[in-house]
Amino acid sequence: MFGGIDPALLIAALMVASVPILLAAVGELVVERAGVLNLGVEGMMIMGAVVGFIAAVESGSPLAGFVGGALGGAGLSLLFMLLTQVMQANQVASGLALTLFGQGLSSLLGQGYVGVKPPHTGAVPFGPLVDIPFLGRVLFGHDPLVYLSVIMVAAVWAMLKFSRAGLILRAVGENHEAAHALGYKVVGIRCLAILFGGAMAGLGGAYVSLVRVPQWVDGITAGAGWIALAIVVFASWKPWRALLGAWLFGGISVLQLNLQAARIGIPVEYLSMSPYVITILVLVVMSSGRGRAALSAPACLGQNFHATS
Secondary structure (H helix, E strand, O other): OEOOEOHHHHHHHHHHHHHHHHHHHHHHHHHHHOOOOOOOHHHHHHHHHHHHHHHHHHHOOHHHHHHHHHHHHHHHHHHHHHHHHHOOOOHHHHHHHHHHHHHHHHHHHOHHHEOOOOOOOOOOOOHHHHHOOOHHHHHOOOOHHHHHHHHHHHHHHHHHHHOHHHHHHHHHHHOHHHHHHOOOOHHHHHHHHHHHHHHHHHHHHHHHHHHHOOOEOOOOOOOHHHHHHHHHHHOOOOHHHHHHHHHHHHHHHHHHHHHHHOOOOOOHHHHHHHHHHHHHHHHHHHHOOOOHHHHOOOOOOOOOOOOOO
């Protein structure tokens, strides 16, 4: 114990706190590696939160809630896909509109579910491993989505680095004209990436409403989608760095709550805003000098593709 804070519980809590932004960040990382800039992550997350919550409450199954959340996020990403890939609308404006639309629609859908408790999401049964001193509390007492989030990081990393699909995705993001000349369906690949990103953001949103804050209230994601976007930049579009960034943000969020509980002599408002301030500072540092983060960005990021033949 350090100042009333248990390190094992702190680490375990930061792993849980990082799950929503990690899932959303991994999905957005894939979208941006395909050359698409989707600023609607917050909207897709909150749609996943409300659809997942409704699905879980009505079915009594947390699994149905997580599936519903993924489908809710993917469903909203269909609108972004239609606007940017079919109608060739501006990606930045479309993403911002998607967030506003998602926030309004989620508020409408969730009106009858305020104050309702969702079904409990249990921990993965690791048996005696849970009783291992320190490591048992840190690693073996979590729900399935904590482990799935890390697995998804590893899967996306392996896909981008070792698979043909990953090579094609990166080629589309770096030079869509060259990829088109080689016969790859640029729009089709980007559409699949957008759907994947939407599903991951929706899954992260469902985790917020079913596990992190097991209830429905308007604006429940509280800017987590914007943090996920920042983490993608912080990670220089690399999956394992996204994991570290999500854990950093999760750690800061949990630490400020623990410090508030310990009643230290720092105003609560300063502690509450600290995760967002730290995230901004990290982005400023990463973008300073010669812009190392910017140099790692996909060359065609945010550019619409117009087939010439």
